[in-house]
Structures are given as structure tokens and as C-alpha cells.
Amino acid sequence: MGFLKQAALSAISELMINKIPFNRHIGLKFHSISDEESIIQFDMKPELVGNYFHGILHGGVISASLDMVGGIMAAVGVLNDNPATHLNKLKEKLTKLSTIDMRVDYLRPGKGEAFYAKARLLRTGAKIAVVRMELVNEQELQIAVATGTYMVG
Amino acid sequence: MGFLKQAALSAISELMINKIPFNRHIGLKFHSISDEESIIQFDMKPELVGNYFHGILHGGVISASLDMVGGIMAAVGVLNDNPATHLNKLKEKLTKLSTIDMRVDYLRPGKGEAFYAKARLLRTGAKIAVVRMELVNEQELQIAVATGTYMVG
Amino acid sequence: MGFLKQAALSAISELMINKIPFNRHIGLKFHSISDEESIIQFDMKPELVGNYFHGILHGGVISASLDMVGGIMAAVGVLNDNPATHLNKLKEKLTKLSTIDMRVDYLRPGKGEAFYAKARLLRTGAKIAVVRMELVNEQELQIAVATGTYMVG
Amino acid sequence: MGFLKQAALSAISELMINKIPFNRHIGLKFHSISDEESIIQFDMKPELVGNYFHGILHGGVISASLDMVGGIMAAVGVLNDNPATHLNKLKEKLTKLSTIDMRVDYLRPGKGEAFYAKARLLRTGAKIAVVRMELVNEQELQIAVATGTYMVG
Numbered sequence: 317m318g319f320l321k322q323a324a325l326s327a328i329s330e331l332m333i334n335k336i337p338f339n340r341h342i343g344l345k346f347h348s349i350s351d352e353e354s355i356i357q358f359d360m361k362p363e364l365v366g367n368y369f370h371g372i373l374h375g376g377v378i379s380a381s382l383d384m385v386g387g388i389m390a391a392v393g394v395l396n397d398n399p400a401t402h403l404n405k406l407k408e409k410l411t412k413l414s415t416i417d418m419r420v421d422y423l424r425p426g427k428g429e430a431f432y433a434k435a436r437l438l439r440t441g442a443k444i445a446v447v448r449m450e451l452v453n454e455q456e457l458q459i460a461v462a463t464g465t466y467m468v469g
Numbered sequence: 470m471g472f473l474k475q476a477a478l479s480a481i482s483e484l485m486i487n488k489i490p491f492n493r494h495i496g497l498k499f500h501s502i503s504d505e506e507s508i509i510q511f512d513m514k515p516e517l518v519g520n521y522f523h524g525i526l527h528g529g530v531i532s533a534s535l536d537m538v539g540g541i542m543a544a545v546g547v548l549n550d551n552p553a554t555h556l557n558k559l560k561e562k563l564t565k566l567s568t569i570d571m572r573v574d575y576l577r578p579g580k581g582e583a584f585y586a587k588a589r590l591l592r593t594g595a596k597i598a599v600v601r602m603e604l605v606n607e608q609e610l611q612i613a614v615a616t617g618t619y620m621v622g
Numbered sequence: 623m624g625f626l627k628q629a630a631l632s633a634i635s636e637l638m639i640n641k642i643p644f645n646r647h648i649g650l651k652f653h654s655i656s657d658e659e660s661i662i663q664f665d666m667k668p669e670l671v672g673n674y675f676h677g678i679l680h681g682g683v684i685s686a687s688l689d690m691v692g693g694i695m696a697a698v699g700v701l702n703d704n705p706a707t708h709l710n711k712l713k714e715k716l717t718k719l720s721t722i723d724m725r726v727d728y729l730r731p732g733k734g735e736a737f738y739a740k741a742r743l744l745r746t747g748a749k750i751a752v753v754r755m756e757l758v759n760e761q762e763l764q765i766a767v768a769t770g771t772y773m774v775g
Numbered sequence: 776m777g778f779l780k781q782a783a784l785s786a787i788s789e790l791m792i793n794k795i796p797f798n799r800h801i802g803l804k805f806h807s808i809s810d811e812e813s814i815i816q817f818d819m820k821p822e823l824v825g826n827y828f829h830g831i832l833h834g835g836v837i838s839a840s841l842d843m844v845g846g847i848m849a850a851v852g853v854l855n856d857n858p859a860t861h862l863n864k865l866k867e868k869l870t871k872l873s874t875i876d877m878r879v880d881y882l883r884p885g886k887g888e889a890f891y892a893k894a895r896l897l898r899t900g901a902k903i904a905v906v907r908m909e910l911v912n913e914q915e916l917q918i919a920v921a922t923g924t925y926m927v928g
Contacts, residue, residue, distance in 0.1 A: 336518065336519055336520075336527065337515060337516045337517075337518060338516060338517060338518070338519060338527040338529060338530060339527075341494060341516065342529075362490060363490045363491060363494065364490075364491060365489070365490060365491070366489055366491060367489075367564070369564050370564075374489065374491040374492075374533065375532075375533065375536045375568050375571075376491060376495075376529055376530070376532060376533020376534075376536060376537070377491060377529070377533075379528075379529060379532040379533065379536070379571070379573075380527065380528065380529020380530075380532065380533065381529075383528045383529060383532070384529070411520070411522045411523075414575065415528050415575050416574070416575060416722075416750060416752070416771055417572060417573060417574045417575065417723065417752070417769075417771055418528075418532070418572070418573055419570060419571070419572040419725060419878045419922065420532075420570060420571055421569070421570045421897065421898075421905050421922055421924075422567065422568050422569060422570065423897055423898045423905060424898070438880065438882055438917075438920060439880075439882045439883070443749045443750070443773065443775055444722060444749070444750070444773070446722070446723070446880050446882060448920075458897075461897060461907075461922070463723075463878065463880055463920070463922065465722055465723055465771055465880070467749070467750070469749055469775075569875075569903060569905070569924055570876065570905070570922075570924055572725045572769065572878060574744065574745075574752050574769055574771075576744055576745045576752065577745070591727065591729055591764075591767060592727075592729045592730070596902045596903070596926070596928055597875060597902075597903070597926070599727050599729065599875070599876070601767075611744075614744060614754075614769070616725065616727055616767070616769065616876075618727075618875055618876055618924055620902070620903070622902055622928075642824065642825055642826075642833065643821060643822045643823075643824060644822060644823060644824070644825060644833040644835060644836060645833075647800060647822065648835075668796060669796045669797060669800065670796075670797060671795065671796060671797070672795055672797060673795075673870070675870045676870075680795065680797040680798075680839065681838075681839065681842045681874050681877075682797060682801075682835055682836070682838060682839020682840075682842060682843070683797060683835070683839075685834075685835060685838040685839065685842070685877070685879075686833065686834065686835020686836075686838065686839065687835075689834045689835060689838070690835070717826070717828045717829075720826075720881065721834050721881050722880070722881060723878060723879060723880045723881065724834075724838070724878070724879055725876060725877070725878040726838075726876060726877050727875070727876045728873065728874050728875060728876065
């Protein structure tokens, strides 16, 4: 990925993440982006607990972070498929980007100090993108995986 | 559903919803419960917006509310399958209840003033429950549907 | 649904079903079609058994029939959204129709003498259709449900 | 994986595949098995075509092969979690093994001469196993991916 493209995508990702109040409540932060993988990060805090007996992440936090990073990776697919598109046109395309459906598999209790939501493209095209996501903690333990279909056209 | 069972389930549901900080942030409120259907409710507010261009619900809010109401309906299934179980035993079972997987289909933009997440049982047994959920707004417009598999054993 | 449209859709459905050798092996037959619901039917026979201990339907037969009836219902959506389209244009669109993803929930053992795969539209648009399907036996016992996303654009 | 376990699993897999008429119709053949991955194989033939315009695999063939190989991998999980179990007991467990739900993503047209359905365990336990599957052709082109939840308890 060229430097300019990387810079553009990083800027767009930070915008996508930070302008949304719900993402700020979770504490989602941009981590890294490339043609192969996008990663966002957040830390454990009491507001994110879903099971107060076990002190583990709320399922809604898990699916929200996976949906978000999947959307960012779909945006990478849009950029790759429209390399000569102007930034304004691209921004317009990105404001229309939306999740069609998503399956989440909750594999292990959401325990940890820091969490990383990662996404990779499975399929990209003029109309839809299919993305695979996973959530791991700071020890790379896999907490959840997901597959999402996004409208990109 | 008998009055005592209804009262027990309402109490447990309110507990499940209100003890969790993330649910309070969303503003999830218990609405109603029966053998056929559980409903929880929340109101639109700026903190729940996911697309600031269009002023619509964050996908994470939609999936969190659907997952929650699905879990409550799975708990109804547990109670139905264990009618003579003591409340303490039931509480213990409910603290172990967890989502195995969930598919969400985002059908329409999450616009509205008040939202209702509803759940119905598809299958219930000693080990798992399968639940179907939907999110509608105050005009009964269907915003999302979901299917979840829950561990109940 | 007007008589002409009904006739066109019935003809197209029968074509979609009967021209495909795999559907003939299963024994899929067109049953009925309307704006609300499409139904295809097949009978139990030894070739369709998946568990020889219990004499129940193979999961692949279940998902194949659900995918097929979902595709037919997506075609109804295409026709509804393109009312003035010529038959040749419509046929061309239908040859491009494809399944993007599908979730199947296997609720009960596939026991019975005759099976009905039914589909209803959840969402339809210029690019994709989302369809909900179910498989019931001759006693209306629900054996499986599914949700599929189809490319229609 | 020890030699005896490998032999036992190979035998069980071949039994699971070959005793089922529907699998024979597709032409499913046991390929290989290990703690990490199970693979089954089948060849293209006219009976498996789903789109006679494009000569590609029927979606039902794809999902049937993915479901089958996922079930075999779930059986590996059962064996790993029950190392001292007698073969008869294991066989009994395996006859109860069933698919709870499965999501399939159809990524590319099913073109090719030979197809390999592969499965890896995501999660295994006393009651359920979660398995990830993929279908590739003889050139390792990914045609579909899937995630399945299996009852193993």
C-alpha cells in the first residue's frame, strides 16, 4: 500500500471511528491498516462489562467492534477497486457503506486488558464486500470470530 | 404464564438488563415477557447514533439489544423446561447462559424515536436454545432481524 | 399478483427447478408462487437420507431446497421492482441471480413423507434481496429455518 | 495424532461418508484427517451443476460438502475431548452428532475439475463444537467459506 493511500485510509478510519459517539463510549481506537488487514483496539473498562459475575465483555461491545473493523476493511476494498476515484467521491461512497448482515461466533469469554478487532477481505466487488473478522485479547487469545457482508456500491 | 412465573421472569429480566452498565448506557428497559415473546425497549438519543450523516442507530446498538432480548427469551425457555427448579438453581443456570452465535440482518436504516427488540423461541432443549429476534421502531417498521443460538445447559 | 405475472413466474420457477439435474435428483417440484410466498415441494425417498440410523433428511438436501426456494422468492422481488421489464431482460437478470450467503438453523430431525420449502421476502432492492425460508413436513412441523442474502442487481 | 487414532478416525469418516446415499450421489470421498484439519474431496460432473448457463456447482452441493466435512471435524473434537472412550461409546456419540446451524458464504462461482472441502476446529467442548470450513478447487481457488455449530454432547 502506497504512503498516500495509507495516509488517506488512516485519516478516513479515524474519522469513521471518532465521529461516532457510540464508538467513543466503547473507546475504539484506530490501530493499523493495510491491503491485507485492518485493526482497531480498545481497553477493558467497567462500562464494557456484560456479565458482572465473571467480569467479561458485553456481547454488544464485541459485535460493535467487529462490525466497525469489518466496515473499515470493506472501505479498503472500495479504495482498491476504485484507485483513481477522487477523495470527495470516495467519501460519498463511504457514507453509503452499510452492513447487510453479520454472523458472530462467541468462542471464549471476553477476558483481558486490551482487545484487538481485526478484519480481512474475503471477497470484494462493485456492489458488496464480504469480510472476516476476529477479536483477540492482548495475549492473542481468540474471543470471537465473525463474517460480515457489506453494501459498497 | 402463571402470575408467579411472570413475576419471577420480570424480576430476573430487569436484573439482567439493569445490572449491566453497557445496557444502561444504551438505555435498555424491560417491556414485557410471556411464553411466546419477550420485548425490551429503548429510546433514540444522540449517544446511539452510528451514522452522523443520516442520524441512524449504530449497528452495535442494534445487535446488542437483539442479543439481550434473545438471551432473555432463552431464559424463558430454561424456566419452561425446568418448571420445578428452585429460584437459586435457576439463577445459577441463568448466570451460565451465553450466546454461542448470532446472525443479524440489517434491513432498514435505524430511524425512529423509540425501538422495540422482540424475541421468540424457535427451539429449546436441555443444552441449547435457538431464538429469533427483530427490532422495530415506534411505527412497527422492521429495522433488523436476527437468529441466535444460546447455551442454556 | 396478476394472472400474467403469475403465469410468467410459475414458468420461470419450473424452468429454474427442472433444468437443474441436482434438483431433479432431490425431486424438487414447483408448488406455488405469489408476492408473499413461494413454495417448492419434495417427497422423502431413500436417496435423500442423511442419517441411516434415524432415517432423516440429509442436511445438504435441506439447505439445497431452502437455497432454491429463496432464490425463486428473490426472483419475485426482481420482478416486482422491475414491472415493465421485458421477459428476455428479466431472464437475463435471473441468470445472474446468485446466493451471497445463507444461514440455516436445523431445528428438528427431518422426518416425514413430504416436505415443503417456503420463502418470504424480508428486503428487496436494486442490488440485493434478503429472504427468509423454512422447511416443514406434511404435518406443518418446522424442520429448519434459514435466512439468505441474494445478489439480484 | 497417533496412528491408531488416525486409523479409527479415517475408518469412521469413510463410514460417515460412504453409508449415506446422498454423499455417494455427490461423489464425496474421504481425503485426509488430522487434529488440525479434515479434508473430503469430490470431482465435477454434470449431475452437480446448478447453473446450466455457466456450468458451475449447485449451491446445495457446496453446502452439503461443507456441512459433511464440518461434522467430521466436530467428530475429531469429540475424540480429542474423550481420549479414553471405547469405540462403541464413541460410535454412539457420533450417531448423535448433528448440525445446529451453519452459515455459508458463496464467494466465487464453483468452477473446477476437483473440489476439496476442508474443516478446522474453532471451539470444542462437552456440548458443542464450532467449525470453520472452506471449499477450494484443484487450483486452491476459494469458492466458499462456512462456519458451523455442531451438537456433540
